[in-house]
Amino acid sequence: xxxxxxxxxxxxxxxxxxxxxxxxxxxxxxxxxxxxxxxxxxxxxxxxxxxxxxxxxxxxxxxxxxxxxxxxxxxxxxxxxxxxxxxxxxxxxxxxxxxxxxxxxxxxxxxxxxxxxxxxxxxxxxxxxxxxxxxxxxxxxxxxxxxxxxxxxxxxxxxxxxxxxxxxxxxxxxxxxxxxxxxxxxxxxxxxxxxxxxxxxxxxxxxxxxxxxxxxxxxxxxxxxxxxxxxxxxxxx
Numbered sequence: 001x002x003x004x005x006x007x008x009x010x011x012x013x014x015x016x017x018x019x020x021x022x023x024x025x026x027x028x029x030x031x032x033x034x035x036x037x038x039x040x041x042x043x044x045x046x047x048x049x050x051x052x053x054x055x056x057x058x059x060x061x062x063x064x065x066x067x068x069x070x071x072x073x074x075x076x077x078x079x080x081x082x083x084x085x086x087x088x089x090x091x092x093x094x095x096x097x098x099x100x101x102x103x104x105x106x107x108x109x110x111x112x113x114x115x116x117x118x119x120x121x122x123x124x125x126x127x128x129x130x131x132x133x134x135x136x137x138x139x140x141x142x143x144x145x146x147x148x149x150x151x152x153x154x155x156x157x158x159x160x161x162x163x164x165x166x167x168x169x170x171x172x173x174x175x176x177x178x179x180x181x182x183x184x185x186x187x188x189x190x191x192x193x194x195x196x197x198x199x200x201x202x203x204x205x206x207x208x209x210x211x212x213x214x215x216x217x218x219x220x221x222x223x224x225x226x227x228x229x230x231x232x233x234x235x236x237x
Contacts, residue, residue, distance in 0.1 A: 013046050
């Protein structure tokens with residue numbers, strides 16, 4: 001099989017994204033967001049219509065840059081590249097759809113984190129009742145439609161729900177959270193934060209009525225976090 005040729009810059013970018021995506025899967029296990037081989041991280045390759053995603057059904061302990069899978073934006077595996085002998089994640093079509101329709105997105109993550117899945121099982125958005133949610137998501141975390149795994153139905157639901165929405169997370173009904181970011185690391189951060197919010201708001205509601213945050217306060221918190229917090233540049237991510 002002929003190995004495809006890329007220019008030096010794209011080749012370097014592919015190798016960097018392979019390394020980043022392989023490493024970031026460790027964050028999903030570190031924060032308890034997945035069990036067994038479920039969940040996935042992908043990253044767009046800068047300067048090319050390509051993305052990298054994990055192989056299907058492979059133990060997290062066995063993930064490495066060389067077995068990450070390179071795909072085009074239609075979700076087709078780029079044959080002749082490292083990892084191309086394996087099947088990509090069953091969510092590959094969903095990730096590809098997001099990349100095709102949201103050019104600002106550089107990373108997509110899916111987990112089965114417990115509390116976020118519980119909200120998804122009820123088909124209920126997570127209301128914005130803690131300042132951390134206002135900072136990170138700019139409002140509630142919305143519910144997306146029920147969709148079947150295997151084609152781009154989930155991707156369509158993600159795009160339809162998040163287009164024009166501040167949130168970088170969507171809870172796909174009866175399924176679980178998908179998050180987006182400017183890169184794979186940013187999307188992983190969103191996945192960690194959505195589970196933290198889901199857990200906190202769940203416990204709060206069990207204890208008593210939730211206290212809403214006024215919209216103008218949510219707006220101010222979001223603006224401060226996005227534009228002032230941290231050390232400048234991409235520090236908040």
